[in-house]
Amino acid sequence: MIGLPAYLILGALVFSIGLFGVLTRRNAVGILLGIELMLNAVNINLVAFARFNGDVAGLVFTLFTISITVAEVAVGLAIVIAIFRVRRTVEADRLDLLRG
């Protein structure tokens, strides 16, 4: 039987990998992928807590976060495409028009 801490450590690892991706990637799509990993790490936590607390609320919450995440990806990719049409690049550090 694998205990709760194992799942929490897995969640923390996935979250950290996503965080690393967000901080090191320069392509906007790469950053978006990192954010997705971070959000999915939360889902691992929620499901593990729901299982070990014997509470169904966490599972329902996970369904909500999955659907929100999908909406977020849709909006994110739409913005990426809108920018690519005008700029022909989605490298985050080339988007430096706004500064002061």
Place this chain on the structure above:
Amino acid sequence: MDAIVLPAVVLGPLLPALIVLAAAALVLGLDLGPRALPRELLAVTALAGMIGALLATLARWGAPGRAFRDMVVLDNYALFFNVIICYSGALIVLLSMDYLRRTGSDSAEYYALVLFATAGMMLLAAAGDLVVVFLALELMSLSLYVLAGLFKRELASGEAAMKYFLLGAFASSFLLYGIALVYGAAGTTNLDRIAAAMAARPRDPLFVVGYGLLLVGFGFKISSVPFHMWVPDVYQGAPTSVTALIATGSKAAAFAALIRVLAVTLRGVPPDWTPLFWAVAVVTMTVGNVVAIAQSNLKRMLAYSSIAHVGYMLVGLVAGGAGGTGAVLFYLLTYTFTTAGAFGVITLCERARGEAVEVGDYAGLARRHPMLAAALGIFLLSLIGIPPLAGFVGKFYVFGAAVRAGYVWLAVIGLLNSAMAAYYYLRVVVYMYMREPEGAVTAYAPSFAGGVALTVALLAIVLLGVMPAPFVDLAQAAVAPLLR
């Protein structure tokens, strides 16, 4: 296996948000209708939605209601924020009408997204459960990400949308991770039941880490230092009417959720977190004001100024109690009218190429458009905190609460910051009244609706400044039940 028992559906407490959502659906439906329909109909429908929600809010005053097993709590606290949010939404719709036509972005989805964002803000203020906090926050944020990128052909708008989206989604993942840990420790996402669990085990590491992550997420949304990096870029690049909505409604809603989560769940916990907020408040107002001095772009300057104002509001949170927290609610009310008005003036000024956003563009405005210059001047004076305008009273109550709670140094730092802020606000006034324009002059883009919006905002800040007592009492009475 037990039969599934469906809870009774009570929609009353959702009424203000439902009215706004119905208006959004109607706007989208009208857009599909015959081409002969006047375009103004979209904005008028959106405005009717905001005013309808405002009336529904006022009608429910003093009659708190809960729905969906305490997931939505429409108490006086939520109603107070609903008033702020409805006014913010209505002012933004009024300001957008001619602004959008001029910039060639008049579209039904703009008004629908503004309404969706407004509904998200209302639900955020009424959230009695961390699930609703997350869902409402995302409803608001996703709408605002799209709105920030409304000017599809402009580089700055797309860049603002991209930065807002990436940093916002990044912050949301921290918030969600925090919610998951709190859920794991408490076994529930309901705020009242979390409070009971926390009072029993306040030192549970899951709680401590969970609240830390939760505060990171909220820090992004209210734009406090050190999570403010997105603010200047987004405020500068987004269409000005959208900037006004991000600066007023979304900030008020994020504060609403932050205050409710902290006040309700940390009831039985010793206030160990106060020194942290003390430091964040000082750093936030100082960084905002110091960097604002160096800005030449008016929208960017107002962005840093809004960061500084978040610092002042955090002073009220540190002071705590009904006095301090109520002062924050009143401050948000005054801040909403003032900031929406200041951005509103920018939407009415245009140059041959695009908007008038540089401070230099406003040179000599007082001679050619005295009303417009006077309006912007009054909004800026209120932001400084000159009596008898609303901004002064807001600061007075926030700093007064800090002194009464024993945080004298915090109040002193706040006052020094206000004095420093006067420099960059007054610089704009000096340009308007004492400088002559160089090169092309800034023209007034006539707009009846925009004029109405500015008049409402001006009347509100004078009224709140001259007669603040009833509104402050309402704010304190609204927040008191949370703190018991």
